[in-house]
Every structure is written in structure tokens, then in C-alpha cells.
Amino acid sequence: MDGQLIAFIGVAAGMVAMPGADFTVVVRSALASRGAGVACAVGVAGGLLVHTALAVAGLAAVLIAVPVLYGVLQIAGGAYILCLGVQALRGALRATGRTPADTAGEAGAGRALRRGFLTNVLNPKAPVLFLSLLPQFVPDGAAVLPRTLLLASIVVGLALLWFPLVAVLVDRLGHWLRRPRQARTVQGVTGGALAALGLTLLSAPLAGN
Known part of the structure; x- marks a missing residue:
């Protein structure tokens, strides 16, 4: 394995494991059930697959070249993530006897899969990140398409390892995290x-920057 590939694995691992919207929605889903958490994790990986595929195809450059499209994606992504946060905060303010495990709608695997996918795929910074990151690890003289496909596969593979692991660990701690008081605290923090994050994404396009 060449040095650049080893370096990329380290960079990609840090990028995937960095706490953010993806991590937060996986934790929230895993509090409902292990199945929901794993489904949300797969959804996040699916969103990463879309972003890396766009970067490999060069289509992500369109988002940079056409500011209006990028702004629309920022607003859509920010609004969706803000909506998830408000929902979680509302859940934290409800009756103390109601825990994430009690909400059957949130525990549905299909809904959790969709939540994870949309949270990731609507992140407007991801296409720019991958479009700028992947070429840095293509050696001079190497075939660009096979190399970038390999790099993209590594990112998606790391996500498929990390986020389901997070879901399983949260579920294993469920006996403590699902107690009403702790559950409300976790919901409040994640919300x-x-x-x-949603307000941050919304602030730039709405401010006209």
C-alpha cells in the first residue's frame, strides 16, 4: 500500500469519526432502537456514496460554479437539520415518562434510514470537501478514475464501519441512556x-454571503 493511500485512510477516518450532524442523528436513532440506529448509519453511508460519486464524476464542481445551486442546497440542508433539532428539543421537553424507545415512529428502520440519508446528502459542504480532497491523493501519472473510485470506496467503507459501531455502542448503553432523565438530557444535547448546525448552514445564504 502506497504512502498516499495510508495517509488518505487516516484523513478519511478522522473526517468520518468527527462529531457532527451525522453522528448526532445516528445517536438519536440508536436511542430508539438498535435497528433504527444501524438503519440511520446505513443511510448516512448512502449519502456519502452520493457525495463521493459526484466528486468522482466531477459533477460536484457544478455546485461551486453555480452559486445559486449551492445556496439552495445550503438552505435545504440547514432547514432539514434545524427541523430535526427542533423535534429533538420538543421531545426533551415532553413528559418525563416518555423515552426515545417509546416513540414507535422514530424507531422505524425505514424512517431512520431516510433520516440518515437526508442528513448527509443535504450537507452542502460535503461535495466541496470531496472535490477538493480526493485529487490531493491521486499520484502523478496515475489513472484518475480508478484511483478516485478507490478513495471514494474507502470513505464509504469507513462510514459503514464507524456509524453502525456507534449505533451498537449507544444501544449497549441503552439501559442507562434510556432512563427518562438521561434520555431527556441526551435528546436536549443532540437537539x-x-x-x-442547522442555523449555521442557514446563516450564510440568508445573510447573502
């Missing part, structure tokens, strides 16, 4: 994080 606040998602709301802050």
Missing part, C-alpha cells in the same frame, strides 16, 4: 447540536 441543541442539530439546531445549532
Whole structure:
């Protein structure tokens, strides 16, 4: 394995594991059930697959070249993540006897899969990140398409390892995390994080930057 590929694996692992909207929605889904958490994790990986495929195809460059499209994606992504945050905060403010495990709708695997996918795929910074990152790890003289496909596969593969692991670990701690008081705290923290991320994404296009 060449040095650039080893370096990329380290960079990609850090990027995937960095706490953010993806991590937060996986944790929230896993609090409902292990199945929901794993489904959400697969959805996140599916969103990464879309972003890396766009970068490999060069289509992500369109988002950079056409600011209006990028702004629309920022608003859509920010609004969706803000909505998830508000929902979590509302759940944290409800009756103390109601835990994430009690909400059957949130525990549905299909809904969790969709939530994870949309949270990731609507992130407007991901296409720019991958479009700028992947070429840095293509050696001079190497075939670009096979190399970038390999790099994209590594990112998706790491996501398929990391996020389901997070879901399983949260589920294993469920006996403690699902107690009413702790559950409300986790919902409040994750909801606040998602709301802050959503507002951050919305602030730039709405401010005209």
C-alpha cells in the first residue's frame, strides 16, 4: 500500500469519526432502537456514496460554479437539520415518562434510514470537501478514475464501519441512556447540536454571503 493511500485512510477516518450532524442523528436513532440506529448509519453511508460519486464524476464542481445551486442546497440542508433539532428539543421537553424507545415512529428502520440519508446528502459542504480532497491523493501519472473510485470506496467503507459501531455502542448503553432523565438530557444535547448546525448552514445564504 502506497504512502498516499495510508495517509488518505487516516484523513478519511478522522473526517468520518468527527462529531457532527451525522453522528448526532445516528445517536438519536440508536436511542430508539438498535435497528433504527444501524438503519440511520446505513443511510448516512448512502449519502456519502452520493457525495463521493459526484466528486468522482466531477459533477460536484457544478455546485461551486453555480452559486445559486449551492445556496439552495445550503438552505435545504440547514432547514432539514434545524427541523430535526427542533423535534429533538420538543421531545426533551415532553413528559418525563416518555423515552426515545417509546416513540414507535422514530424507531422505524425505514424512517431512520431516510433520516440518515437526508442528513448527509443535504450537507452542502460535503461535495466541496470531496472535490477538493480526493485529487490531493491521486499520484502523478496515475489513472484518475480508478484511483478516485478507490478513495471514494474507502470513505464509504469507513462510514459503514464507524456509524453502525456507534449505533451498537449507544444501544449497549441503552439501559442507562434510556432512563427518562438521561434520555431527556441526551435528546436536549443532540437537539441543541442539530439546531445549532442547522442555523449555521442557514446563516450564510440568508445573510447573502
